[in-house]
Amino acid sequence: MPIDSSEFAILQGLVSKHAAIVLDTGKEYLAESRLTPVARTAGCASVAELLRRVHDDPRSPLVGRVVEAMTTNETSFFRDMHPFEALRTTIIPELMRARANERSLNLWCAAASSGQEPYTVAMTLLEHFPQLQQWKLRFVASDIAPAMLARCREGRYSQLEVNRGLPAKYLVKYFDKAGAEWQLKPHVRSMIEFVEVNLARPFPAWPQMDIVFMRNVLIYFSLETKRDILRRVRKQMRPDGWFFLGGSESTLNVDDKWTRVQLDKTSVYRPVP
Amino acid sequence: MNLPEQGTTRRPRALVIDDSRAVRSIIRQILADxxxxxxxxxxxQQALAKIDELGGxxxxxxxxxxxxxxxxxxxxxxxxxxxxxxxxxVMVTTETDMDYVRRALEAGADEFVMKPFTRDVILDKLNIAGSGA
Structure with missing residues (x-):
């Protein structure tokens, strides 16, 4: 039984309250596809029944699982490829020159989902910049969903996931076979600190960042929340830092204190001094 | 590798090597698209002869x-x-042991796809092959 408008309104209220995410009317199909597995494991006959249950019992642990399911993004290793090329060819070499004295770099991957993006960055650093292992590297990856963060820390991926976009030489070099799955080697996993962060709320007390990835997540927020997040990201960054958004996203008409830099096929943003 | 661009005069050539007609047909369709x-x-052996016949x-x-x-x-x-x-x-195979991936790369393969695969898997692998990643 498909969900009706009152049940969809329950969901809109939940994701707005817990994640400040705007779920537009018309996205009922998304609710059905994301929540059907949650409904099944919770013993509900339908997504509609699941939503009525979380509405009737706002303290139910199901609330967290519903919000998690709605805020998890599809991701893959080397997704869109070009941002990682920009990192390898321009950004890291430039930052290594600029930070040659202090020998320290701070990176943040926001909305890490199942971890492919931060691990892509980690493997790129290991592969092309081994000298960074002598630097002080603070690499945090955040997500709103505790279950996703637990997955990230495990660093285990299915065959289909490693098939998507991961160069075979990286599979051989940085993964171990773990039964039918593949697990990142301990020295790769230990590079990244996975932290629960709701982007709509204040960020943790982190050092100022040199590189921030926040791809394909701002699209879910209202204009006001988006503006607030961009303003706080600016304050969280070093003045010569680099900020990545998703390919279809921009700071334009949201927060004008950014300069867009075109690096080959990817756009990167830098805070305006 | 550089994927073909629409409107270019010479279309790049691909050879699908597989003893299963069904698998050849699936990969053929993906690459033709x-x-x-x-x-x-x-x-x-047939593949080596075909490559000679086509001139590469x-x-x-x-x-x-x-x-x-x-x-x-x-x-x-x-x-x-x-x-x-x-x-x-690009190896496209049911073999999934790490040793097979390693041997294929050592022999000179550029990429390794494990069956089953989707169109996006092939596309991603072609994009990444030779990208310098």
Whole structure:
């Protein structure tokens, strides 16, 4: 039984309250596809029944699982490829020159989902910049969903996931076979600190960042929340830092204190001094 | 590798090497949609003959387990020919052990796809092959 408008309104209220995410009317199909597995494991006959249950019992642990399911993004290793090329060819070499004295770099991957993006960055650093292992590297990856963060820390991926976009030489070099799955080697996993962060709320007390990835997540927020997040990201960054958004996203008409830099096929943003 | 661009005069050539007609047909369709001129071979030996006949191909997808000459032997044989050094070789196989991936790369394969795969898997692998990642 498909969900009706009152049940969809329950969901809109939940994701707005817990994640400040705007779920537009018309996205009922998304609710059905994301929540059907949650409904099944919770013993509900339908997504509609699941939503009525979380509405009737706002303290139910199901609330967290519903919000998690709605805020998890599809991701893959080397997704869109070009941002990682920009990192390898321009950004890291430039930052290594600029930070040659202090020998320290701070990176943040926001909305890490199942971890492919931060691990892509980690493997790129290991592969092309081994000298960074002598630097002080603070690499945090955040997500709103505790279950996703637990997955990230495990660093285990299915065959289909490693098939998507991961160069075979990286599979051989940085993964171990773990039964039918593949697990990142301990020295790769230990590079990244996975932290629960709701982007709509204040960020943790982190050092100022040199590189921030926040791809394909701002699209879910209202204009006001988006503006607030961009303003706080600016304050969280070093003045010569680099900020990545998703390919279809921009700071334009949201927060004008950014300069867009075109690096080959990817756009990167830098805070305006 | 550089994927074909719409409207270019010479379409890049791909050779699909697999002893299963069904698998050849699936990969053929994916590559044809990407504007490749697609040819087929049923084993490694047929593939080497086809490549000679065509004067070279830009891409070959290579099954591992085939009669007459298997995929690994084909990769090793092709990589001894300097004139085909630029051919992008992508293993597409049911073998999933790390040792197989390692041996394929050591023999000169550029990429490794484990069956089952989707269109996006092939597309991502072609994009990443030779990207410098």
């Amino acid at each position: 990407l504007s490749f001129e697609v040819h087929e071979a049923e084993d490694g 191909v830009d891409l070959a997808t290579v099954d591992w387990n085939m009669p007459v000459m298997n995929g690994l032997q084909f990769v090793e044989a092709l990589r001894t020919k300097p004139e085909h050094a630029g051919t992008c070789l």
